[in-house]
Amino acid sequence: MRSSLLCAALISIFCLSVFAQTTTPANSEQSVPELDHFDAAKVDKSVDPCTDFYQYSCNRWIKDNPLPADEIFWGAFGKLQLWNEAVLHQTAVATAAKPAAERTPIEQKVGDYWTACIDEKQRNATALETLRPALERIDHMRSKSEIAEILAAIHLSVYGSWNPSDPETYAAMFGFGAQPDFHDTTHVIPQFDQGGMGMPGRDFYLNNDEKSADIRKSYLGYIAKLFELSGIPSAKAHADAEIVLRMETAMAQATMDVVKRRDPMNLDHEMGLDEVKKLTPDFDFARYLQLVDAPASSKFIVTTPDFFRALQQLIANETLDHWQSYLKWHLLTGSAAEMSDDFVNANFEFYGKTLFGAKALLPLWRRCVQAEDRDIGQALGQAYVARAFPPESKQRVQEMVKNIEAALSTDIDSMDWMSPETKKQAHIKLTAQIDKIGYPDHWRDYSALEIRPDNHLENVRRSAAFELHRQLKKIGKPLDRTQWGMTPPSVNAYEDPQTNTINFPAGILQPPFFDPAKDDSVNYAAAGAVIGHETIHGFDDQGRKFDENGNLRDWWTPSDAQAYEKRGDCIADQYTEFVPEAGVKQDGRLTQGENTADNGGIHLALSALESDLKAKGESLDAVGEDGLTALQRFFLAYADIWCSNVRPEMMRTLLLMNPHPLDKYRVNNVVSNMPEFAKAFGCHKGQAMVRANACRVW
Numbered sequence: 001m002r003s004s005l006l007c008a009a010l011i012s013i014f015c016l017s018v019f020a021q022t023t024t025p026a027n028s029e030q031s032v033p034e035l036d037h038f039d040a041a042k043v044d045k046s047v048d049p050c051t052d053f054y055q056y057s058c059n060r061w062i063k064d065n066p067l068p069a070d071e072i073f074w075g076a077f078g079k080l081q082l083w084n085e086a087v088l089h090q091t092a093v094a095t096a097a098k099p100a101a102e103r104t105p106i107e108q109k110v111g112d113y114w115t116a117c118i119d120e121k122q123r124n125a126t127a128l129e130t131l132r133p134a135l136e137r138i139d140h141m142r143s144k145s146e147i148a149e150i151l152a153a154i155h156l157s158v159y160g161s162w163n164p165s166d167p168e169t170y171a172a173m174f175g176f177g178a179q180p181d182f183h184d185t186t187h188v189i190p191q192f193d194q195g196g197m198g199m200p201g202r203d204f205y206l207n208n209d210e211k212s213a214d215i216r217k218s219y220l221g222y223i224a225k226l227f228e229l230s231g232i233p234s235a236k237a238h239a240d241a242e243i244v245l246r247m248e249t250a251m252a253q254a255t256m257d258v259v260k261r262r263d264p265m266n267l268d269h270e271m272g273l274d275e276v277k278k279l280t281p282d283f284d285f286a287r288y289l290q291l292v293d294a295p296a297s298s299k300f301i302v303t304t305p306d307f308f309r310a311l312q313q314l315i316a317n318e319t320l321d322h323w324q325s326y327l328k329w330h331l332l333t334g335s336a337a338e339m340s341d342d343f344v345n346a347n348f349e350f351y352g353k354t355l356f357g358a359k360a361l362l363p364l365w366r367r368c369v370q371a372e373d374r375d376i377g378q379a380l381g382q383a384y385v386a387r388a389f390p391p392e393s394k395q396r397v398q399e400m401v402k403n404i405e406a407a408l409s410t411d412i413d414s415m416d417w418m419s420p421e422t423k424k425q426a427h428i429k430l431t432a433q434i435d436k437i438g439y440p441d442h443w444r445d446y447s448a449l450e451i452r453p454d455n456h457l458e459n460v461r462r463s464a465a466f467e468l469h470r471q472l473k474k475i476g477k478p479l480d481r482t483q484w485g486m487t488p489p490s491v492n493a494y495e496d497p498q499t500n501t502i503n504f505p506a507g508i509l510q511p512p513f514f515d516p517a518k519d520d521s522v523n524y525a526a527a528g529a530v531i532g533h534e535t536i537h538g539f540d541d542q543g544r545k546f547d548e549n550g551n552l553r554d555w556w557t558p559s560d561a562q563a564y565e566k567r568g569d570c571i572a573d574q575y576t577e578f579v580p581e582a583g584v585k586q587d588g589r590l591t592q593g594e595n596t597a598d599n600g601g602i603h604l605a606l607s608a609l610e611s612d613l614k615a616k617g618e619s620l621d622a623v624g625e626d627g628l629t630a631l632q633r634f635f636l637a638y639a640d641i642w643c644s645n646v647r648p649e650m651m652r653t654l655l656l657m658n659p660h661p662l663d664k665y666r667v668n669n670v671v672s673n674m675p676e677f678a679k680a681f682g683c684h685k686g687q688a689m690v691r692a693n694a695c696r697v698w
């Protein structure tokens, strides 16, 4: 239900729509950029590490690595992302060039997807015509009873209706997908979730400040622009845009806010289909379920019943032609980034520039790599794994994961605030956690998905249907804990509380995160902190509510739960702060899980490193060739992965919606809670990086 995305989620969550185009670079080996490697000499010696460790570690990086015009966020994650995409690009180009007769079925899909996506002329000539029948079908609606039928068609052709918890998805009306039963994860059941908006969340519709009003004005312009591009006369396009914004605002008012959604108890509403129908009697659920081909189920999760009651009011009160505008809008905006240049540019103007602050469109080759990774990532990613993730890397990471889990086991035993009963349960949960490293044991079967070289939008639409059907086929079947929610080249990682798994794609197990050329102190600081972070997610404010089987079950004694929450509040308060450059506040309650994971994760990485060194007869205090102790290198390498530049617009959007704190806090708040850091750099009481009220959960 929730994936605890590490940081690149900051980028990937929102980047689906941040698309662009310029020229295609050469396809040669040289077009793969250099990867960053940790270099301890790059610190800013004019800053005292005990005053601001982020500036000390990152000032030079930040100055030397200005944001490229087409980026909204630029740091170790983004640079590695670009490297991964360049590798995938080479694979796609080489596969497309292979003679058809020599290609395997997987290569046919990888090559033909690429050929269609990169062909701008074909996209410009065919995109709107491809969408025309679906648009006309909306024009021909005779009554509001047909909304369900049209919505099913949109969900089957616009990627994203299946993962409604993710703001990236912008599902029309509501989200629909398959989820493990909250109380019995051995069963997968259907889930209805709130949705319906085209902006990233309710605050964008409801906040009264000037900036929010400006964004809504741009949004209205974007809606009208897409209507005009689809052939609607200007005056009507503008009037229809007002209707869409009004309807989405009504939906926004009925949605549960991001902080309340963090508590899975608030989403735990299971009901039979009859009860679902009573929430929104004017929506034909039976027809919708039949058309999306959802297997029958006696139980449904409805995360936010109030939202579905509000939908009923909207269906009853808005006219048929208002609904036609709304549905048409979602079909258009959900397809725009995959269409012709005019649609792509309009989409970029709002999502890329207004919401995230990008100055230029991403080149077409990168948009195509990202689309192909999204649509057939387990086909495209196979060659990436072969090239970039050798068995030795997998084995070393596996060892690190085991050592970090052992560190958590020791940590649990040492907690003076937790009773033996709760400790026993925590150990059971930790032992049951499954680690997945690099790539799936079995690659996804794409044989039912048709990919052709002559029409990109059709490939995208068929891929969306394939993905929704793949998800829905899980309904009624036992939960498969081996499936991956990210593709192998993703620069990201996640913990999934319902499968009790931690997942590390090959894409993040590269320099500067995992660097076979570097020593243990650097690798534990970067990859190790990521591993520790995901491990802790199973025990953060959300994760701790799920048991070893992923069931939503309280395994804490009341007094231990209370002690936990006190510690959680300490962390939440530490991260709540107004951020002047963004003009909004960072909400420590929204970022509490990530903060807990960052603070606990680095502890685990450090104690695993210490044990590893001890086993080799080495120590954290040993001074290396660069004149630094292993402990100093550890903290510097940790800070290094968070050095970044970010656009103010992106920063503002992240602060409002994203559960991750800004990078500066991921360094300074974490180290200032740690006596080990003070020891490493000789910091003393009263200095900014030594907190008087240090927080510690794990």
Ligand SMILES: [Zn+2]
Pocket (backbone or CB within 6 Å): 004, 005, 006, 007, 533, 537, 593, 594, 597
């Ligand atoms: Zn996380």
